[in-house]
Amino acid sequence: MLTKLKILVCIKQVPDTNASLCLNNGMPEYDEKTVYVINRYDEYALEEALQLKDRDLTAYIHTISVGPGRVQKALRRSLEMGADEAFHIQTQDDGLNTPYVIAQTITQFAQHTYDIIFTGVMSEDAMNQQTGQLIAAMLGYNYATGVTELSLIQNTITVTRELDAQESLIYDVPIPCVISVQSSTQKPRYPSLSNVLRARKQEIAIIKPDLAIPFAQTKCHFTMPQKTTQCKFIEGSMLKKVTELYSILHKNAVL
Amino acid sequence: MSILVIADVKNRTVNPSTLEMLSAAKEIANKNNMPIYILIPFGNISGDSYCSNEFKTCVLDLDIEQYRALILVKYISTVIREINASYIIGLHTPFSIDYIPALSVEINAQCVTQIHSLDVSEYITVTRGSHAGKLDQHIVINETPIIVTVLPGSFEPYTITDVQTKEIMIIHIPEKDKHAYCNFITKDSKDTSLDEADVIVGAGKGIGSRENLNLIFEFAKVFPHSAVAGSRIVCDYGWLPYSKQIGITGKSIAPKVYIACAISGSSQHVAGIKGAKTIIAINKDPYAPIFNVSHYGVVADIFEFIPQFIDFVQNNT
Numbered sequence: 001m002l003t004k005l006k007i008l009v010c011i012k013q014v015p016d017t018n019a020s021l022c023l024n025n026g027m028p029e030y031d032e033k034t035v036y037v038i039n040r041y042d043e044y045a046l047e048e049a050l051q052l053k054d055r056d057l058t059a060y061i062h063t064i065s066v067g068p069g070r071v072q073k074a075l076r077r078s079l080e081m082g083a084d085e086a087f088h089i090q091t092q093d094d095g096l097n098t099p100y101v102i103a104q105t106i107t108q109f110a111q112h113t114y115d116i117i118f119t120g121v122m123s124e125d126a127m128n129q130q131t132g133q134l135i136a137a138m139l140g141y142n143y144a145t146g147v148t149e150l151s152l153i154q155n156t157i158t159v160t161r162e163l164d165a166q167e168s169l170i171y172d173v174p175i176p177c178v179i180s181v182q183s184s185t186q187k188p189r190y191p192s193l194s195n196v197l198r199a200r201k202q203e204i205a206i207i208k209p210d211l212a213i214p215f216a217q218t219k220c221h222f223t224m225p226q227k228t229t230q231c232k233f234i235e236g237s238m239l240k241k242v243t244e245l246y247s248i249l250h251k252n253a254v255l
Numbered sequence: 256m257s258i259l260v261i262a263d264v265k266n267r268t269v270n271p272s273t274l275e276m277l278s279a280a281k282e283i284a285n286k287n288n289m290p291i292y293i294l295i296p297f298g299n300i301s302g303d304s305y306c307s308n309e310f311k312t313c314v315l316d317l318d319i320e321q322y323r324a325l326i327l328v329k330y331i332s333t334v335i336r337e338i339n340a341s342y343i344i345g346l347h348t349p350f351s352i353d354y355i356p357a358l359s360v361e362i363n364a365q366c367v368t369q370i371h372s373l374d375v376s377e378y379i380t381v382t383r384g385s386h387a388g389k390l391d392q393h394i395v396i397n398e399t400p401i402i403v404t405v406l407p408g409s410f411e412p413y414t415i416t417d418v419q420t421k422e423i424m425i426i427h428i429p430e431k432d433k434h435a436y437c438n439f440i441t442k443d444s445k446d447t448s449l450d451e452a453d454v455i456v457g458a459g460k461g462i463g464s465r466e467n468l469n470l471i472f473e474f475a476k477v478f479p480h481s482a483v484a485g486s487r488i489v490c491d492y493g494w495l496p497y498s499k500q501i502g503i504t505g506k507s508i509a510p511k512v513y514i515a516c517a518i519s520g521s522s523q524h525v526a527g528i529k530g531a532k533t534i535i536a537i538n539k540d541p542y543a544p545i546f547n548v549s550h551y552g553v554v555a556d557i558f559e560f561i562p563q564f565i566d567f568v569q570n571n572t
Contacts (some may be wrong), residue, residue: 016520017460028390100359125386128368130356131572137360143324146349163349165498167266171437183491220394225384227547229534234366234553241553241560242567248551252533253479254454254512
């Protein structure tokens, strides 16, 4: 009989994609009113883990997030969706930590405890697309990224990785492994009432990061993106915008 | 010291965008006077036309079907050490991003992904889109080795003049590291609508729901040879099939006109629209990054603008 799986899902809390931000001395600052949510790809990763739980294949699902106090909201949400326990690795801010440092922190927490470590394929804000690969390399685990489908047969996960609109790649990844999810076959679930009630009472374990890990930040600065085109804004009343766009499209011989 | 360019794979052959990485490598080589190596990660991906006297070429003795990230990491890091590579350049595609960051653990180097430009002066500075495309992040390279992945379409492709295949280094891989074959699945590609359309109307997350897509379809109908496509998120939500997805993980398009409706314009999406002759963006957020790559911009709510535009066309033609 298959032993039940111990699963860790890595979660990043990110600003809602509509959040407005400004630059202060070359460093980004989000508006105070910014709403933070679970990174979309991490939500898919959590859903894939919960699918395994639904089939009674898991011993437990743990979630982990590295960041400041506010990330507990994302962890709470993961419990409401159905994760069993949540762990918060407290840092000042997660904004500029390199993916390498985040991966080191998670690796140190995970040790070799878990059978499957799920991550999203990337974060929507930083878009580094590295954390899953780095955790796997640090643990020496097999892994796959960009996963759109997975099926578990005994101690092997068969993954489908999407390469582009035309092509995908299917192969087996033996457990223990790291799976970075691109999208899930099921929509991430809404929390059930019973899980919401359970999560309300649950404590989130707070862990101080090991100081042996240098929380090196990338030496960098930020600017507004360079414009690759001179965008001509069509101004005026709605009618003026409509007529002017019409004439532009007409000149381009598509209308 | 040297520069290593790792060829990317597309349709089971070398991705022609590999030539763009060679241009980036040349910029660094011109400053640092380092030799450039090009590594073809598989023996059966028609890499011959990328072999030249200008560069040193090495090929892993592995079939593409034997792909496993950890195997590539193991042998490419050996190559990196052997040639003492200071700059390791890969392409930012779903295929290559699977293993390139993992090299950084093996060779103990920083990896910076998705760079779109390079500034070579006293120091080398790489620039990448961040914060969902709203900002550019400039990173000064003060330590080597360094690994970077380059966003496709960011550099002009380099032209290789003297193709020769005499002096290729073949990296032997023992049988024990050759895995069971993985399957490449090519989806039914009968859907050529995005390749043939003169006008492509793209829908972003801002359309809000699947039902609202009808508005985008009505808009597209105004144009004689048109098609509807979407950003990654619209396809992830199931509002459009993946065959209609534009971007790094989807299709690259080259219509006469591309109209981005309620698309914010992440670098993932923008990489797929560079071939369009004219790019028009309609978005209610005047700071949406999509305007940085558009020729014309309309700051408006699509739900107000598009119905009026359709009315106008119907009354004037």
